Amino acid sequence: MWPIFHKLGSPPWLYAIAGSILRWLLPITLLALVTGAVWGLLFTQPERIQGNSYRIIYIHVPAAVVALAGYYVMALAGAVSLIWRMKMADVAMKAAAPVGAAFTFIALFTGAIWGKPTWGTWWVWDARITSMLILFFLYLGVVALYEAFDNKEAASKACAVLSLVGMVNIPIIYKSVDWWYALHQGATIKFTGESSIDSSMMYPLLLMIGAFYALFTCCLLLNMRVEILQRESRTQWVKKLATKAGRP
Amino acid sequence: MPSSPTGAPLLAARSLCLERGGRQLFRNLSFDILAGQLWQIEGSNGAGKTSLMRILCGLSRYGYEGSVERHVPFLYLGHQSAVKALLTPRENLAFHVSGEGQYGNEQIESALAEVGLYGYEDVASHTLSAGQHRRVNLARLLLSDTSLWLLDEPFTAIDTAGVDALQALLASHVAAGGAVVMTSHQALEVACDVHVLNLGAGATV
Amino acid sequence: MYFDSLQAALEMQGHGMFVWPAYSVTIAVIALLVITPLLRRRKVLRQLEAQARRAQGAPAGRAGGER
Amino acid sequence: MTAPAAGQFCLRLLRRQLLLAVRRPVEIGNPLLFFAMVVALFPLGLGPAPGTLAGFASGVLWITALLSNLLTSDAVFRSDFEDGSLEQLLLAPQPLFLSVLAYIGAHWLTTGLLLALVSPVFALMLNLSTAALGALVASLLIGTALLSLIGGIGASLTVGLKRGGMLISLLILPLYMPVLIFGSAAVQAAVSGLPAGPYLAILGAMLCLAIALAPLAMAAGLRISIDA
Incomplete structure (x- = not known):
């Protein structure tokens, strides 16, 4: 096993490296989020058909993209913890689940609000929104399964299996929902189609997508640090860390 | 020794x-x-x-x-007796999930007799006592050659x-x-x- | 800026009441996502510190795993 | 005496499960009764007009079949877990993912198969056009096997939990949705005179994928649940 992969397995090293990454990544992410939002909200032209309500795209699409990517991160971390029995991969999976669920909730909430001015109803069974709803249930399933086990070691193994099963099913779910949508609705416009917006609107969107990916990484690392502290609470390096916990 | x-x-x-x-x-x-x-x-x-x-x-x-x-290959007898209450002792041993071997009727009967369950071969297990359930489990020791x-x-x-x-x-x-x-x-x-x-x-x- | 006044920016030709709540909820969730782990980390560290102090202070007999 | 080969052991397990099911014939009736009662709810809820009922019939029948399958999936491994037989199964020399297929096969034979054969009766109650009965039975035959396999994954993960009943529906309902989509689409296609073949083909493809992958997940799930 090459050294970097092996090092990833040792908690104190991972705790420290996560801390140093966060020190510079978190400020950059928050800065990118603010500039992207202000740019998208206040400086770009409104869209021809939808007017200003399209500005929600700058948080809906990035959240949806990262929510889906988050599930794959969780499932792959689960696979690594199952196959190579790495405790830190368990920690990554456990940390990724709630963060992914939160991003899926953002995508669902903003998608629903966006439906009101565009379609006149609070909830629209658009293919993308429906798949996002199912993804949200998959996330909740993993979180609920983890809480249902008393023995946390078995809990993370069971969640790894469930997230792998989920990962295999996501493409099937997305394709079958698209098929279902086309089957029943016919070719009504898909209001979340990216192709139609022109370049001046594309740049803030790309910035926001990057910012959301960075935000996911930050939240993942933040949660992992807490999880490592809890799991390694009886080791020496955590006790030493706790006693000189004067600093932030 | x-x-x-x-x-x-x-x-x-x-x-x-x-x-x-x-x-x-x-x-x-x-x-x-x-x-x-x-x-x-x-x-x-x-x-x-x-x-x-x-x-x-x-x-x-x-x-x-x-x-x-x-x-x-080994044989593990746990705390629980792994006996299905709905099946008779004979069926429990004939269809046992441990996958050791396919036992004929005479073998099962002689094993059950040896653990003191003679005459109980075809009684539904839910009428047997916990001790008798464990004896059905012990009969597996006689049957298997692990x-x-x-x-x-x-x-x-x-x-x-x-x-x-x-x-x-x-x-x-x-x-x-x-x-x-x-x-x-x-x-x-x-x-x-x-x-x-x-x-x-x-x-x- | 596309809008000529703050008031216009808030209204966004009638769509403001959808765009701004969406953004505020998103900001709220993001804030929650960033702040809770930091709070939990401080709480865990403080718990461990208290535990360590109790373990040192306590006589040898009563020491040992608190939980 | 050498241990039986995997295939023979699977058949023996299948006979054992069917024997256990036959010992309690009333329990085989439970999913069918549930199916009948829930189908009877819809006319009460949606009004008896044949026109409206016919429109909903394919969806109602499929959703009810899915829910009754979900109800019975939880108990697939539970009784063996409680009396310790599941531990012995895990220690058997034969590959676990084949043995688990025997459990799921028995579960399908005692629930899904009967449901599919009985469903035309309820279809007529919901005024489903007779042209669609064939597609309904075919889609339910393939679909309930698929549902049993996916339900087995949920059952293997929650078998060790005291209150696993509710949790299993949260875990596997999202995975049931593609099956529901194509199952009811097949029946609707038959109702409107289109060929149901393509949808049944997709259901069949999903079934093959599930037969290949689900047992692996179930075997892993069982080993984890027993180890907890």
Whole structure:
């Protein structure tokens, strides 16, 4: 096993490296989020058909993209913890689940609000929104399964299996929902189609997508640090860390 | 006393450590189970006897350090009697899920007779007592020809006559070159010598 | 800026009441996502510190795993 | 005496499970009764007008079949877990993912198959056009096997939990949705005169994928649940 992969397995090293990454990544992410939002909200032209309500795209699409990517991160971390029995991969999976669920909730909430001015109803069974709803249930399933086990070691193994099963099913779910949508609705416009917006609107969107990916990484690392502290609470390096916990 | 049996160990345990709820149950426990040996694992309640048995037989695969190699097929009798209440003792043994072998009717009947269940072969198991359920489970010892037996508290709910018969069976199995690892609170009166592994002190033999 | 006044920016030709709540909820969730782990980390560290102090202070007999 | 080969052992397990099911014939009736009662709810809820009922019939029948399958999936491994037989199964020399197929096969034979054969009766109650009965039975035959396999994954993960009943529906309902989509689409296609073949083909493809992958997940799930 090459050294970097092996090092990833040792908690104190991972705790420290996560801390140093966060020190510079978190400020950059928050800065990118603010500039992207202000740019998208206040400086770009409104869209021809939808007017200003399209500005929600700058948080809906990035959240949806990262929510889906988050599930794959969780499932792959689960696979690594199952196959190579790495405790830190368990920690990554456990940390990724709630963060992914939160991003899926953002995508669902903003998608629903966006439906009101565009379609006149609070909830629209658009293919993308429906798949996002199912993804949200998959996330909740993993979180609920983890809480249902008393023995946390078995809990993370069971969640790894469930997230792998989920990962295999996501493409099937997305394709079958698209098929279902086309089957029943016919070719009504898909209001979340990216192709139609022109370049001046594309740049803030790309910035926001990057910012959301960075935000996911930050939240993942933040949660992992807490999880490592809890799991390694009886080791020496955590006790030493706790006693000189004067600093932030 | 047969000469100390040499040859490959039936089961090799290497530096087993188990920690549960903050307490170190045992630490780098290593031993080999050789043919012709009878091992008894002793320890107070909660000393980790059952956990060790489940590690040895491979039921628990995570949560402990160290390794266990089993070189022969083995037979594990756990706390529960693994007897389906809806099936008769004959059906329980004929359709047993442990996948050891396909037993004919006469074998099953003679095994059931030997564990004192003569006449109960075709009675629905839910009418039998817990002790009788365990005897159906013990009948598997007579049926199977695996050499390594891992028994978790085999004497519970068995009357004194049954215990004596079981001890005799263990002795004859060990004498015939098999090996037995069992946990029990009772002292064993068995014809062969007993290797005792005490978990209380966490000592290695 | 596309809008000529703050008031116009708030209204966004009638779509403001959808865009701004969407953004505020998103900001709230993001804030929650960033702040809770930091709070939990401080709580865990403080718990461990208290535990360590109790373990040192306590006589040898009573020491040992708190939980 | 050598241990039986995997295939023979699977058949033996299948006979054992069917024998256990036959010993309690009333329990085989439970999913069918549930199916009948829930189908009877919809006319009460949606009004008896044949026109509206016919429109909903394919969806109602499929959703009810899915829910009754979900109800019975939880108990596939539970009784063996409670009396310790599941531990012995895990220690059997035969590959676990084949043995688990025997459990799921028995579960399908005692629930899904009967449901599919009985469903035309309820279809007529909901005024489903007779042209669609063939597609309904075919889609339910393939679909309930698929549902049993996916339900088995949920059952293997929650078998060790005291209150696993509710949790299993949260875990596997999202995975049931593609099956529902194509199952009811097949029936609707038959109702409107289109060929149901393509949808049944997709259901069949999903079934093959599930037969290949689900047992692996179930075997892993069982080993984890027993180890907890």
